[in-house]
Structure formats: C-alpha cells, structure tokens
Amino acid sequence: MTEQSKIQITASRRRFLQGAGAASVGLVVGFHWAPRHAMAQKAAAGEPKLINAFIRIAPDNTVTVLSKHLEMGQGTYTGLATIVAEELDADWKQMRTEGAPADVKLYANLAFGMQGTGGSTAMANSWDQLRKAGATARAMLVQAAAEEWKVPAREITVSKGVVSHASGKKASFGQLAAKAAAITPPADAPLKDPAKFTLIGKDVPRLDARAKSNGTAQYTIDVKLPGQLTALLQRAPLFGATVKSFDASKAKAVPGVVDVVQVSNGVAVVAKNFWAAKLGREALDIQWDDSKAEKRSTDEVMAEYKELAKKPGLPARKEGDVDAAFAKAAKVIEASYDFPYLAHAPMEPLDCVVKLDADKVEIWAGDQFQTVDQGNAAHVLGFKPEQVKINTLYAGGSFGRRATMQSDYIVEGVEIAKAMGAKGNSAPVRLVWTREDDIQGGRYRPMYHHVLKAGVDDKGEIIAWQHRIVGQSIMAGTAFEQFMVKDGIDATSVEGAANLPYAIPNMSVELHTTKVGVPVLWWRSVGSTHTAFATEVFLDEIANATSQDPVALRRKLLAKHPRHLGVLNLAAEKAGWGKPLPAGKVRGIAVHESFASFVAEVAEVALQADGTWKVEKIVAAVDCGTPINPNIIRAQVESGIGYGLSATIKPGISLAKGGAVEQSNFHDYEVLRIHEMPKVEVHIVPSKEKPTGIGEPGTPPVAPAVANALMSGTKVVFRALPLPATASKSA
Amino acid sequence: MAIKFTLNGKPTSLDVDPDMPLLWAVRDEIGLTGSKFGCGAAQCGACTMHVDGEPVRSCSTPLSAIEGQKVTTIEGLGGKVAKAVQDAWIKHEVAQCGYCQSGQIMSAVALLNDNKKPSDAEIDEAMQGNICRCATYVRIRAAIHDAAKTVRA
Numbered sequence: 034m035t036e037q038s039k040i041q042i043t044a045s046r047r048r049f050l051q052g053a054g055a056a057s058v059g060l061v062v063g064f065h066w067a068p069r070h071a072m073a074q075k076a077a078a079g080e081p082k083l084i085n086a087f088i089r090i091a092p093d094n095t096v097t098v099l100s101k102h103l104e105m106g107q108g109t110y111t112g113l114a115t116i117v118a119e120e121l122d123a124d125w126k127q128m129r130t131e132g133a134p135a136d137v138k139l140y141a142n143l144a145f146g147m148q149g150t151g152g153s154t155a156m157a158n159s160w161d162q163l164r165k166a167g168a169t170a171r172a173m174l175v176q177a178a179a180e181e182w183k184v185p186a187r188e189i190t191v192s193k194g195v196v197s198h199a200s201g202k203k204a205s206f207g208q209l210a211a212k213a214a215a216i217t218p219p220a221d222a223p224l225k226d227p228a229k230f231t232l233i234g235k236d237v238p239r240l241d242a243r244a245k246s247n248g249t250a251q252y253t254i255d256v257k258l259p260g261q262l263t264a265l266l267q268r269a270p271l272f273g274a275t276v277k278s279f280d281a282s283k284a285k286a287v288p289g290v291v292d293v294v295q296v297s298n299g300v301a302v303v304a305k306n307f308w309a310a311k312l313g314r315e316a317l318d319i320q321w322d323d324s325k326a327e328k329r330s331t332d333e334v335m336a337e338y339k340e341l342a343k344k345p346g347l348p349a350r351k352e353g354d355v356d357a358a359f360a361k362a363a364k365v366i367e368a369s370y371d372f373p374y375l376a377h378a379p380m381e382p383l384d385c386v387v388k389l390d391a392d393k394v395e396i397w398a399g400d401q402f403q404t405v406d407q408g409n410a411a412h413v414l415g416f417k418p419e420q421v422k423i424n425t426l427y428a429g430g431s432f433g434r435r436a437t438m439q440s441d442y443i444v445e446g447v448e449i450a451k452a453m454g455a456k457g458n459s460a461p462v463r464l465v466w467t468r469e470d471d472i473q474g475g476r477y478r479p480m481y482h483h484v485l486k487a488g489v490d491d492k493g494e495i496i497a498w499q500h501r502i503v504g505q506s507i508m509a510g511t512a513f514e515q516f517m518v519k520d521g522i523d524a525t526s527v528e529g530a531a532n533l534p535y536a537i538p539n540m541s542v543e544l545h546t547t548k549v550g551v552p553v554l555w556w557r558s559v560g561s562t563h564t565a566f567a568t569e570v571f572l573d574e575i576a577n578a579t580s581q582d583p584v585a586l587r588r589k590l591l592a593k594h595p596r597h598l599g600v601l602n603l604a605a606e607k608a609g610w611g612k613p614l615p616a617g618k619v620r621g622i623a624v625h626e627s628f629a630s631f632v633a634e635v636a637e638v639a640l641q642a643d644g645t646w647k648v649e650k651i652v653a654a655v656d657c658g659t660p661i662n663p664n665i666i667r668a669q670v671e672s673g674i675g676y677g678l679s680a681t682i683k684p685g686i687s688l689a690k691g692g693a694v695e696q697s698n699f700h701d702y703e704v705l706r707i708h709e710m711p712k713v714e715v716h717i718v719p720s721k722e723k724p725t726g727i728g729e730p731g732t733p734p735v736a737p738a739v740a741n742a743l744m745s746g747t748k749v750v751f752r753a754l755p756l757p758a759t760a761s762k763s764a
Numbered sequence: 765m766a767i768k769f770t771l772n773g774k775p776t777s778l779d780v781d782p783d784m785p786l787l788w789a790v791r792d793e794i795g796l797t798g799s800k801f802g803c804g805a806a807q808c809g810a811c812t813m814h815v816d817g818e819p820v821r822s823c824s825t826p827l828s829a830i831e832g833q834k835v836t837t838i839e840g841l842g843g844k845v846a847k848a849v850q851d852a853w854i855k856h857e858v859a860q861c862g863y864c865q866s867g868q869i870m871s872a873v874a875l876l877n878d879n880k881k882p883s884d885a886e887i888d889e890a891m892q893g894n895i896c897r898c899a900t901y902v903r904i905r906a907a908i909h910d911a912a913k914t915v916r917a
C-alpha cells in the first residue's frame with residue numbers, strides 16, 4: 034500500500050453537505066488537485082455548494098475539517114485539523130473534524146490514487162494539501178475583512194481565530210465566512226514559516242477524547258435507522274467451501290427472525306435484533322460443498338514452505354556476487370525463522386449498515402477504502418459508484434482489516450440488503466460479525482518461513498547475505514497487483530528485507546510466493562511484521578557469532594544511513610546501552626524503517642532462573658519527520674509496541690488437519706492484556722523533514738528487540754514467533 | 765413476562781426473551797449504545813456495566829438474572845469517582861479508537877469505588893478482563909493513578 038497506484042473508479046462531481054442543513058451556510062474552501070492547481074468555485078448565495086472541500090466554517094464559528102482519512106484510533110482527525118488550524122491561525126477550540134464523503138476526485142489519498150487510509154500515509158499525503166487549504170482559507174477570510182472594513186489586506190492580522198485591524202476592528206471566522214466564501218481563492222496564498230508554528234509540534238488535545246470517554250462516540254455498531262434489521266451471516270467452516278444446500282425452517286421459527294437469505298459468502302439470518310439473529314443463525318442447517326476448500330493444516334503448509342526454501346526463489350534484490358563471497362567466507366552462519374497467520378482482531382468486529390433504495394444505496398461503516406468499497410458495492414447492485422453514498426464513522430480499530438480490495442464485509446451487507454429487497458423487504462440492514470466470525474474469517478497476516486545465511490570474513494566483517502522468504506502474496510489477485518507485484522515479487526512480501534540498509538557488499542534477497550487457500554491481508558506494518566524480526570534477530574546472531582556488540586555492529590553497518598543511526602543512537606543512549614543491568618534483567622535492541630519512518634527499540638526483560646520472563650520496559654526512539662503532535666506520536670508508538678508485543682508472546686492462527694481454523698475467540702486467540710504491557714518510553718528525533726507515518730512503524734522492532742534480549746540472557750536463539758513462555762527450554 | 769430492573773436510576777421493564785443478554789437488551793431494545801460488543805463471551809470487557817455496583821460482563825448476563833437489580837451503564841455514570849476517572853481519561857488522552865473505553869472506564873470506576881489507592885499490581889488485576897487492542901494500557905494505568913489522587917483529595 035505504500036506505492037503509487039491508480040485505481041480507475043469513476044465518480045462524478047457530487048454535491049455534498051446536503052445533510053449539513055441551512056444553518057451551516059458558511060465558507061467552504063476546496064481544491065481540485067488534478068492537475069495540481071487549486072481551483073474552487075464560488076458558493077452560490079444561501080446554499081453551501083462546493084466542488085471539493087477540506088474546510089467548512091459555520092456561522093457559529095466552528096471550523097470543520099473534512100477528513101479524507103478514517104479515524105481508527107491513530108489520531109488522524111486531530112492531526113489533520115492541526116495542519117489546517119495552523120495555517121488558518123485558528124483557535125484550537127473552534128476546530129472539529131468529520132469524515133469526508135466517498136469521492137475519489139476530491140479525497141483521493143495522494144499516495145494511492147484512490148480514497149483510502151493505510152500505509153501510515155495520512156499525514157504524509159495531506160501535509161502539503163492541507164497546509165495549502167488552510168493558508169488559502171485564511172487569505173480569503175483576510176480579503177473578506179479587508180473589503181468589509183475598507184482597509185488594505187496586508188494590514189490585517191489573524192490570531193487564534195480572530196481577524197483584526199489596528200483600527201480596532203475585529204471579526205470572528207464565523208462572521209466573515211459567508212463573505213469569504215464568495216471570494217475567488219488565491220492560487221498562491223503563502224504558507225506559514227515553520228519557525229512560527231504554534232500548534233504543529235505541540236501536544237494539542239485530541240478532538241475525540243471526550244466523546245470516547247463518555248460513550249457518545251458513534252461507531253457503526255451504534256447506528257440505528259428506523260426499521261433497521263440486524264443480520265448475521267453464516268460463513269463456510271473451511272476457506273473456499275460454498276453453500277450446497279440449506280434448511281432455514283428452524284431458523285425462521287426463532288422469534289424475531291424476519292428472513293433467511295443466501296448470499297455469495299453464505300447464508301444470512303436477518304432479524305429484529307442481534308440476539309434473534311444469533312439464535313437464528315445457530316438454528317441454520319447448511320450443507321457445504323468443500324470440494325474446492327483448503328484442507329491442509331498449517332503444519333502441513335509450513336512443511337511445504339521449508340522444502341521450498343531449499344531452492345532459490347525469484348530475486349528481489351541482487352548485489353555483488355553472493356556465491357563467490359560465501360566461497361571465501363571464513364565462517365557461514367545460517368538460521369531460519371517462522372511466523373504464523375495472525376488475525377487483526379480489531380475491538381469493534383466488522384460491521385456495516387446498508388440502506389438500499391431503488392436508485393441509490395447509503396452505507397455506514399468505519400470505512401477504510403472508500404473508493405474500492407464504493408466500486409464493489411456499485412458492482413453488486415449494477416449501480417454507478419456515485420449512486421453509492423458512504424458515511425465514514427469512527428472505526429473501533431482496524432489495523433488494516435477494514436481495507437480489503439474485495440470489500441468483503443461491505444459487499445456482504447449490500448448483498449443481504451439486495452436479497453431482502455428482492456423479497457420485498459427494503460428495511461435498512463446492519464450486518465454484524467461476531468468475534469468468532471472475525472477470528473475464523475481469514476484475511477490474516479500471512480504465514481511465512483525465512484531462511485537467512487551470512488558469510489563473514491576473518492575480521493568479522495559480513496561479506497555475504499542471503500535471505501529467502503516463503504509465503505503468500507497479499508497483492509496477487511487484487512487490483513493492486515499491477516502496481517505492487519513486479520516480476521513476480523510482491524513488494525509487501527519483501528519490504529524491510531529487500532531494502533535492508535546494512536552495508537554488506539554481496540546481497541541476495543529471494544522470494545517464493547505460495548498459493549494457499551487462506552485469504553491474507555496487510556496487518557499493522559505489513560511486510561515488516563516478519564522481515565524486521567528475521568533480519569534483526571539474525572543480525573544479533575551474527576553479532577554473537579563474531580563477538581561484536583549489537584549496537585556497535587549496527588552503527589558500523591549504518592554509517593551511510595543517518596536517520597537509522599539517529600534513532601539507534603538515541604534509543605541506545607536513553608536505555609543506557611552498555612551500562613550494567615541488575616541481576617535477572619536482560620536487554621536487546623532492534624532498528625527498522627517502515628513507511629519512511631525510523632524506529633529503534635530497546636527491550637528490557639526480566640528473566641527468571643526457571644526461564645520465565647516478562648518484558649518490563651521498551652525504550653523507543655522514532656524519527657517520523659516533522660512531529661505534528663508529539664503526544665499522539667507517543668500514543669501511536671505505545672500502541673504499536675503493544676500490538677507487536679501481543680504477536681510476540683501470543684500464538685497466532687492455526688489450521689487443523691482438514692483445514693478448520695482452530696481458534697475462535699479471545700480465550701484461544703489471546704491478545705495482550707494490561708498486566709503484560711511494559712512501561713514505554715518514547716523519544717522523538719527533532720526533524721524538519723516532511724512528516725511520515727507513525728500508526729505502524731512502532732510495531733516491527735518490538736519482537737526482535739525482545740528476542741534479542743532473551744538471546745543475550747540465555748545464549749539460546751529464538752527463531753519463531755510467538756516466543757516461548759519459558760526461554761531456557763527452547764531453541 | 766416482563767423483566768423489571770432499574771437502568772441508570774430509571775425503573776425499566778422489558779418484555780423480551782429472558783435469555784437475551786443484558787448488553788443486547790440495553791443496546792437494541794432500549795437504545796443505549798455506549799456499552800460495546802467485543803466478544804460476546806465474557807473475554808474482553810467492552811460490554812462492562814455495573815449491576816448493584818459490581819462490574820459485570822453484560823454480554824454474558826441474561827436479562828433474567830438482573831430482575832430487580834440496579835444496572836448502570838456508561839451513560840448513567842455519575843458522582844465523584846466517575847467524574848475523576850472520566851476527567852483523567854481525557855487528560856491522559858487514553859482513548860485511541862475508543863471502542864473498548866466505555867468498558868475500561870466502568871471497570872476503573874468499580875476499582876476506585878473499592879480501593880482509593882490501587883497499586884500497579886492491583887490495577888493490573890482489576891483491569892485484566894478488559895482488552896484494548898490499541899494497547900492503551902500505559903495510559904489506563906496512569907489515568908487510574910491520577911483519578912485515585914483526585915478521589916482522595
């Protein structure tokens with residue numbers, strides 16, 4: 034998801050703000066970014082009409098930023114509003130954010146070419162766009178005041194949401210909004226000198242903190258339209274199985290069940306409430322056709338991966354002459370690493386609400402891929418994308434799960450509404466996945482097997498590096514394939530490995546892409562979830578084998594990578610690297626770049642004599658360019674560490690012989706709980722570079738840092754995730 | 765037969781399947797949606813409500829079991845402890861996606877009602893049933909300590 038891609042889904046120019054009502058007639062500033070020139074249209078008097086917009090100023094003086102990005106916890110709504118407020122010289126208290134409608138022409142993620150959130154791109158791709166939007170809106174407000182007061186615009190100042198003139202004249206944004214809206218936006222409103230920033234770089238309070246502390250924040254599961262029904266869908270017990278036949282009579286007899294309909298992914302029970310739908314679903318009798326289903330167990334698949342790894346894969350990176358270098362190496366070190374399937378398990382299970390009419394459909398969802406979802410929903414209904422209206426609500430977490438090229442849960446909801454409609458029932462439908470549906474529903478982080486081999490010369494220098502990766506492609510078979518898969522290499526399978534920054538003269542990174550019937554998806558930090566572990570643990574294995582300090586070795590190999598070095602040195606210094614630890618404590622480090630941000634983490638682990646252990650503290654150093662909101666950066670790094678640590682200590686998803694998923698809910702797909710959360714210290718490298726992402730980059734280094742700490746204490750190498758609960762017994 | 769109980773101080777009567785979990789009765793039938801569905805299996809705490817002052821997992825509590833009892837949801841929280849907890853939650857910016865936080869706050873209020881000066885270990889113990897996939901645990905701990913201070917003052 035990190036690369037440019039252009040998905041052609043047509044969306045016509047649409048009127049929006051229809052729901053905003055007459056009361057919010059005010060300034061609407063917008064830009065059309067293709068082809069790169071700001072272009073806005075005068076709003077007709079009395080009617081908020083816009084071509085495209087990021088900023089709305091209401092007569093009540095609130096400034097609303099229309100966010101093209103989903104707020105799923107990462108602080109995007111606050112961050113985007115901060116950029117606008119800074120250039121606008123607004124008062125933070127007047128800022129609001131709401132989800133923009135689905136409209137690819139206005140709200141494309143500039144990194145994707147379509148509307149969607151992911152790859153930690155929200156700040157990076159909005160930075161220039163929203164600074165310009167804010168600066169232009171400010172210029173229009175100033176111009177409006179100048180005309181009103183008959184003074185030169187250059188004599189007008191704006192501060193904390195107040196426009197004023199030396200004569201004593203003052204006005205709020207709200208008072209000037211209507212007039213400003215009629216002004217032709219200047220093409221070249223000057224951007225603020227970063228030295229004068231008053232909000233960017235400060236801990237401005239999150240805009241959603243209150244609503245998320247008193248139960249009023251609205252999620253999809255909370256939507257209740259008049260007459261709305263709730264649907265639960267029984268999906269196949271095996272990946273790839275389909276419905277052969279079913280008997281709905283018992284389900285229909287459950288009080289509250291309204292109907293039972295078949296859709297592509299299974300059989301849906303539609304009922305007056307969740308509970309009736311659940312009882313109805315339990316009463317379904319379905320015969321499945323599993324002739325095309327995946328029936329291998331994960332053990333069997335992993336055994337195949339290990340066989341495959343013995344052969345060379347397709348080249349993802351080739352430098353120097355690896356074979357020759359190995360031939361003259363004084364020592365060859367080899368290791369293999371295994372990674373399980375992982376479910377995302379966002380706290381709010383997948384859900385959507387669909388209201389279908391004859392010529393339009395309205396969808397409510399914590400939507401992460403609006404353009405794709407709009408296109409897929411339209412396809413199901415034979416509509417044009419512009420007949421699909423998407424209301425993006427807060428998502429109760431996602432970690433990648435709500436962004437799929439197939440729009441799985443959205444398509445299910447739309448198909449159910451369509452099937453109900455065909456039977457004459459046009460009630461809005463809320464589709465809810467249960468936790469069991471989520472854990473067993475696939476679209477996991479793929480399972481991987483890595484084999485690494487390094488050659489060192491007699492001085493301990495690494496002269497050869499060979500890295501083989503075996504696993505499924507996330508992008509193959511999707512609309513992203515043409516951009517993300519080149520010469521058989523899915524960039525997301527090898528990211529973090531193919532771009533390894535270490536100065537090693539002869540390098541080969543190879544990939545075997547496998548075909549398994551388990552659907553897979555990006556999972557917070559995508560390829561780096563496994564490549565960071567394999568490369569960083571292996572580097573420590575080399576450090577051990579050549580009696581070098583892990584930090585000193587990295588420093589040497591990163592001499593030409595100042596930003597890697599910056600975080601490495603900062604984390605090492607803050608964690609007191611090299612200083613003796615109390616008895617029973619061990620330390621390990623890892624550094625990794627993902628999504629153009631750089632993170633190093635030092636793990637401090639308490640290791641008991643019996644081999645049991647607990648991560649007590651993580652010291653992180655991050656460089657994500659200009660820090661927009663340091664407190665949110667810290668929060669995201671804490672979160673990324675907790676998410677990564679969960680997969681470090683808790684087992685993943687496994688398939689039994691026959692192909693059934695063995696886990697079903699949080700009792701057997703365990704996740705990190707509060708007593709397992711270490712203390713976290715986050716240090717931010719000051720930077721004037723453009724901001725880069727922080728939602729994901731905190732995740733990759735934690736697992737290898739912990740494994741390296743355990744290795745330093747036990748001299749045992751840990752080569753699979755999750756790490757064993759007892760560190761002394763396993764190898 | 766209607767089941768009678770008190771919800772956020774109001775006498776309430778519901779004539780639904782007595783096996784319907786309290787969570788869904790409150791969300792779907794009464795329309796209070798602050799309490800969330802996370803697992804339906806008493807594993808995650810997102811649905812935590814107070815029944816006669818004790819935190820319970822409402823997803824796994826049948827409506828029939830609360831006949832005649834006092835139920836409090838996040839919408840009905842009030843008083844010094846609740847205010848201290850919610851203020852601390854905002855001050856520490858605990859919430860990320862926010863979905864688990866109603867449940868976290870209900871558990872935290874119950875803890876501080878019993879224990880005005882919980883240690884880290886006591887916090888861990890009381891809050892272990894509440895999963896946060898955004899891993900806001902560091903801030904939950906800090907906010908609880910802070911709220912405890914306010915409550916003691």
Ligand code: FES
Pocket residue numbers: 800801802803804805806807808809810811812821822823824
């Ligand atoms: S929803 Fe009740 S404990 Fe998870």
Ligand code: FES
Pocket residue numbers: 106380429430858859860861862863864865895896897898899900
């Ligand atoms: S804040 Fe997202 S699950 Fe807790």
